[in-house]
Amino acid sequence: MAKETASASTELKIKQAARKIFMQKGYAAARTRDIAEAAGINLALLNYYFRSKEKLFDIIMLENLQQFIEGIKEILNNRQTSLEQKTETIVTNYINLLTQQPDLPLFVLHELRTHPKEIISKIDRDKFIHRSYFMQQIKDAAKERKAASINPLHFLMNIISLTIFPFVASPIIQNIGGLNQQDFNALMEERKKLIPKWIKAIMQKK
């Protein structure tokens, strides 16, 4: 019992350390020694728990992806909320998440592209975004307006681009704007209100 508790907590420590190191360095540059050290345990123990660097990575990656998708699924399929409300919720949720973990999107996107494995199939294997009520709402909104209809993919790309990209490019943005971390976070806080407004303006434009 005491062993199991220790075991669980050790496993968790390793995973937390792994998440940190993997996100900082990327998979290839991350060293299992560093992960072990950051977890306050020995290298051999890491392999005892997770068998290999690759296996450990797969677990972290999967959890990250789930975290990314977690929540958004319900938001997109909520039949009670308007398109505007969904947009606002998505933007707010992601900005909150990424303010805590700014390295998350770049890490996921980079490993998704470079890693030979088919992690991508796990992202959206049931195509839930494509079939979501959200997508239906976009199509309907386009039909109902006299304005030229907007491709739902453009709409979706716009929301996530405006929300996520500033975090991905934050080193450059902070450099250009002469911003420290706090300034940058304040800017992102502003965007919680601004992006939904902008999206609305884009939709109304002919």
Next chain:
Amino acid sequence: MAKETASASTELKIKQAARKIFMQKGYAAARTRDIAEAAGINLALLNYYFRSKEKLFDIIMLENLQQFIEGIKEILNNRQTSLEQKTETIVTNYINLLTQQPDLPLFVLHELRTHPKEIISKIDRDKFIHRSYFMQQIKDAAKERKAASINPLHFLMNIISLTIFPFVASPIIQNIGGLNQQDFNALMEERKKLIPKWIKAIMQKK
């Protein structure tokens, strides 16, 4: 003379191969052996020309950054063109560039974050964007309108987010939308006209 010609062409072949492999795998995962093979030469020769993997990388990276910035400097400081024209030119130029080299932004952004070197200082060491005529035009436009003034940084973030992020996230976008490479490129082609329109709509919104 014949030697020098061969030398120059070999050096170029190595650089082209290096650019390709580095962009595909990232710095850490890229193997000099693979670069040599892709260049059709031997590993020893690579070190003969570039001394080390690190040195070769620095050269490739610097060239990529210059490519990224190349052109945009003149565009931003052109005193003859309007804000709308500049926006359209920037969007078109980047979409053209990234359609040819879709891995470029993710590679640059990832290495910028993970590589211990201070590459970033080279990006904008003279703060040319911040001091550009373009930035002045944004500030002026904000003043002249009755609409609430927009932070120039938000304006800039919006343009590059809407333009670049779709390429960064293209695997996910193609997965969600069920698009092949041609479909995706067609979508980006559409955005050349759409993004400037959207930016205009955003600006006019109170």
Next chain:
DNA sequence: GTCTATATACGGATAGAC
């Protein structure tokens, strides 16, 4: 479960012949 010590593999870099 956790450690120390070690086997093994891989990748960057060099020596030296041509």
Next chain:
DNA sequence: GTCTATCCGTATATAGAC
């Protein structure tokens, strides 16, 4: 300039003691 053969550091993974 270009090659083959090889060295050597580093990083993953395992053996085996506690």
